[in-house]
Amino acid sequence: MSQHQPFTSATVSEERVLLKHGAGGRAMRRLIDEVFVGAFRTDPPMPAGVLGLAALDDGAAVRIGDQWLVLTTDSHVVQPPFFPGGDIGRLAVAGTVNDLAMMGATYVLGLTCSMIIEDGFPRRDLERIVKSMADTATEAAAPILTGDTKVMGRGEIDGIVINTSGVALTRRLCPASGLRPGNRLIVTGTIGDHGMAVMATRHGLGLDLELVSDVAPINGLIRAVMRPNPSAITAMKDPTRGGVASSLHELATRSGVGIVIEEAALPIRREVKGVSELIGIDPLLVANEGKAVIGVDAGCAGELLALLRAQPLGRNAAIIGTVTAERPGTVIVDTGFGRRLLAEPEGELLPRIC
């Protein structure tokens, strides 16, 4: 029927790195698999006691005595650098602290701070960002111990890029592959806040709404919930780029299980729900920067939920779903009207938001 040349973007995407390859979805996972995992493979393979790149977790872990040393790194490129509820500095500290926490490592030994700044960047903005980093580091009890500064020519980067790395110790490592059928899934608070706030700021949606990013270090929250019974928590993931949908897919795939979530149980602010209906973006796909999706033993779910809700950062926590043995790697949404599959996000909903 249709007489046309096939569209050529398939070949383009094979030859060039595109924005979607950095958006936390399937395209990014493919790029990492195809380019990095193979190239950085060690020979002989990593000995037991090292959780390395091939595990594709939030960070790596090295066994030291009866503890694990967890390390992670993250670069932050949000546009605009200041947004309601936070800024790139707070994001850079919280992002790395949270990645460590998702591995079970909530006591941070130290962070690094590496900045690449564009020629002409306002010094006042830089000072504001650094102050915000210092405050967030204090909040997370995560000292910034060393750093690096580079300045690039005008137009060579867009404003400022911040990389932070972090190291932390834990006795109980919590990889993303630990979900078991029967587990319940908890989200620690309202979803979609960060992405919607950035989107509204960037696009000047001009809505008279309080859309505020949730960016915050949640290592304290995770510590509170892990303390009484660390083994009750089977897996954790922070739903940043790609939102809760990406995290659920990653947990389901890595753990070899299916997931069913109840849409009505998802905690979503009214403002976020309203905007998402208006612009047609599912809050499940929108980034969060101060939340976790936690898999827990069903028997402990109520108790852990109560622990979370007793904390300021967890007061809107909710049980959102169940882990099943059926259809491994699949995420089903029960909408209350029926059921549907939740697609894994492919590429960018909105580039450069964290």
Next chain:
Amino acid sequence: MNPSGPRLEFRDPVRAHGLVAALQQTMDGIDRTVTVMHVCGSHEQAIARFGLRASLPANLNLVMGPGCPVCITDMPEIDEACALALQGVRIATYGDMMRVPGTAGSLADAQAAGGTVDVVYSVAQAVEIARASGEEVVFFATGFETTAVATAAVLLANPPRNFSVLSAHKYIPPAMEIVAGMPATRVEGFVAAGHAATITGYGIFEPFAARHRVPVVVAGFEPLDILAALVRLAELVRDRQPVVVNMFPRCVTRDGNRNALAQLWRVFEVVGGRWRGIADIPDGNLRLRPEWAHLDARRRFTIASSALPTRTPSALAQQCICGTIMAGIAAPTDCPLFGHQCLPDTPVGACMVSSEGTCRIWHQYAGLPDLRQCPTCSTAGRPS
């Protein structure tokens, strides 16, 4: 505090369960599989988004017909727009139209080859471009009668002299006639689109229902609207009552919006023409009446679309089954390209280009919008 706020009025799962039970009871009284068709991308979006098919009785098959205006825009119409762009005329159109392939490529290709193509969200925006630029601007107008009303209103409001319209608007009632008459579709009932019926009125479907002996139910777009419409439609099928029932009375009347209809028919007339992939539809195209010739790009310009190079259809394009999908005969999952070579980033057919297209919508919901096809999916995770 409940951070999610009060539930929307038309999103009450308890009422939904009641409707699903009623639908099951009605369908239990019919000892065959019944196929009903809706004709609207927005209905498909809602059905997929809320997972409604998973709640439908096993013997009720709900398919999407020709409800995507982008998908049924025919290649010669795309060619006309491309040719105009390549002739140096500035084209304004809706974003989905950019990538729909014509005989010699898409508007995006024409733009890459030096043409000027602006993506607009409304016809009014196209008029603004004409006013601001002073250049000849042609609005490549697509959409069903609902959208055509907006185009008509602009033409009636004295647009600037450098503005004209290339109409690819379509009129859906005649297309329902054709699909109802296709032997392979076996559609026993239709769900009509509430927004289109808001303009046309539901009375327009009465001759159709009588002629084809099929019931038509007008439906809104909330999940409860759709379920309630299906309950009524199933009853009409069971009772063999080929009548039209309005299940969207908060917006739709029998006569429709007379003002809008008056404007529509002052500007447009129906002519026969091809709907891509489906058939020649008598009275299926909306074209400008002769008295609007000065605003009709087809009369204003000599469009050299026959001079466009004809490309040989690629091997992939020849496998595309968009046409049978739009006629409701096949599902996207019947297409070997769906989800493999044909993806939103690399669409082969128009149904994957447009956000109103069946293939695009199904892909957005992970390619399997009917979880009845997966036995464990309906019970997984439910407390036993």
